[in-house]
Structure formats: C-alpha cells, structure tokens
Amino acid sequence: MAGRAVVGTMKFTWRALESRFGPMEADAITIADCRAHIEARRKAGIKDGTIHTELGHLRMVLLWAERHELIDKAPAIERPTKPEPKDAHLTKDEARALIDAANVPHVRLAIMLMVGTGARNEAAMQLTWDRVDFDRRMIQLRNPFDKQRRKGRATVPMNDRLYEALEEAKKGALSPFVIEWAGKQVKSIKKGLKAAGEAINRPDVSPHMLRHSAAVWLAEDGHSMHEIAQFLGHDDVKTTTKVYARYSPTHLRKLADSLAI
Structure with missing residues (x-):
C-alpha cells in the first residue's frame, strides 16, 4: 500500500486493533475474536462504518500475508454490515x-x-x-x-x-x-x-x-x-x-x- 492514502488511515485503524490482535498469531484469529472486537468497539461508542473499516484493513493485511506465503491461509474475518453511503448533499x-x-x-x-x-x-x-x-x-x-x-x-x-x-x-x-x-x-x-x-x-x-x-x-x-x-x-x-x-x-x-x- 506504499504511496496510497490508505496508509495514513491504516495507522489509526491499527491503534484500535493492536491490543486484541497484535499478540495473536495471524492464522489463529477466529470469528469469535472478530465478534468480540465488534462488541467492544460498539460499547465504546464507535460506529459500524468505522469498525467495518478496521476489520477490513486487518483482512487486507492477512490476505497479503497469504499471497506472500507468510501464512498458509488467511482466516475469515467477520465484519458488521457496511452502512449505506451518507446521503447529505448541498443544493x-x-x-x-x-x-x-x-x-x-x-x-x-x-x-x-x-x-x-x-x-x-x-x-x-x-x-x-x-x-x-x-x-x-x-x-x-x-x-x-x-x-x-x-x-x-x-x-x-x-x-x-x-x-x-x-x-x-x-x-x-x-x-x-x-x-x-x-x-x-x-x-x-x-x-x-x-x-x-x-x-x-x-x-x-x-x-x-x-x-x-x-x-x-x-x-x-x-x-x-x-x-x-x-x-x-x-x-x-x-x-x-x-x-x-x-x-x-x-x-x-x-x-x-x-x-x-
């Protein structure tokens, strides 16, 4: 992702992910871990759109690791449904x-x-x-x-x-x-x-x-x-x-x- 704007965003999403997923082996992550993350973030007042992005970045990195043979297979990552795009616009x-x-x-x-x-x-x-x-x-x-x-x-x-x-x-x-x-x-x-x-x-x-x-x-x-x-x-x-x-x-x-x- 070097050179892309998403790199800046990923630095922030990692702050939300690191405490739970940082100590784990990549291929040991489970759906239960994802659901626990979702529940904790919701309790903290974080919107589903932000949580969807956080776990999406985790999934992106795991798939990259699989492609580069760092892990055998990227685990399934469960995310909340992506919210509909904001409809507000100016006249x-x-x-x-x-x-x-x-x-x-x-x-x-x-x-x-x-x-x-x-x-x-x-x-x-x-x-x-x-x-x-x-x-x-x-x-x-x-x-x-x-x-x-x-x-x-x-x-x-x-x-x-x-x-x-x-x-x-x-x-x-x-x-x-x-x-x-x-x-x-x-x-x-x-x-x-x-x-x-x-x-x-x-x-x-x-x-x-x-x-x-x-x-x-x-x-x-x-x-x-x-x-x-x-x-x-x-x-x-x-x-x-x-x-x-x-x-x-x-x-x-x-x-x-x-x-x-």
Whole structure:
C-alpha cells in the first residue's frame, strides 16, 4: 500500500486493533475474536462504518500475508454490515453561499474546483498547474507520473466560472500546486471548509460532500449514469447507478408510466 492514502488511515485503524490482535498469531484469529472486537468497539461508542473499516484493513493485511506465503491461509474475518453511503448533499444555492462564505482564497478556489469537477479531496489538493489545460479547457486530475493506483481521477472539462477562477489564480501562483497557501501546497481545507459551512448553517459540510453534491446535480439534470461514471472516474457504472440513479428525473419513469390505469 506504499504511496496510497490508505496508509495514513491504516495507522489509526491499527491503534484500535493492536491490543486484541497484535499478540495473536495471524492464522489463529477466529470469528469469535472478530465478534468480540465488534462488541467492544460498539460499547465504546464507535460506529459500524468505522469498525467495518478496521476489520477490513486487518483482512487486507492477512490476505497479503497469504499471497506472500507468510501464512498458509488467511482466516475469515467477520465484519458488521457496511452502512449505506451518507446521503447529505448541498443544493446549488447552498454551494454558491458556501463559496461566498469562504473568506480565504485557497479555500474558495478548492470548493469551486471540487464542485466543478467532482474531484476527491486528495486529487484536488495534489492538482498541479501543468495538468490544467486552459487552451482545451480540460483538467487532468490523475498525475500521469504517479504509478500508484488512485480512485476516481478522471480528465474533465471546466465550466466557465471555474475557468475564470483558475485563470485568475494562475496569475498569482507561487508554486506548482493549484491549491496553495503562501507558496506551499495545501493538504487539507477541512478547517476553512467547516468555518464556511457554519456560516451558512451547514456545519456538516465536508470535502466528500462537495463531490457527492456534484454527482447529485449531474443526475438531477438527467445525464446518463455512464456519463456521470466517466466524469467521476468510477471504474464500474454499477457503483454510480446504485448511489445516484434515484436522483435522476427519468429513473424508473417508464415503469411508473406503465402502471397508469
């Protein structure tokens, strides 16, 4: 997993796993151990989504150990059911208000970039000016020199407002990174985003919500699931359909019409 964002998350999940699983032989782990972990974490107030991730990382490491013949066979890891994706999203009016409420230039630009491209937070923070094509009005979210596998990084066109914002930002750029502060790359806008969200009475806003909102708007405008999947960088249109088809005004419409009496 070297070089992938999940490495940072795994450092935190190991803190939750180490006391129970650390002293154990890998192939001695049982379903009962998994259930004991689940019960203890729930009693500690931890949500099932977090527990699902923790045990998923344990499973990932055990399967790796099996592939590299460090253990004969990876034991079965039981996890709680993965919760449904969070449904909260911004309306376009709320997104406009959020941009206006962002009083720091790089936070405002990051919001515009993420809602204008549907980019994931990491992709937006790592975007460099050499991948912003002003002549063709295209943005390449995937770094062609990065050999690590990255989720959801497509090449997408920019709308007029985003084009103007990026063009203005480029004039004062002090680093290769599009989202910068004082000439240095910005790795997180969570603090500034939260402040802007609180100003418009949406304290729940997050970088992921910006991407999710963009996808919802695309579906609401009636674009096909295949087009939306390509725009978001989804490998499988089934993922897009499962989450966003219900927002489309045409979804199941013909079936409903067939039931008219």
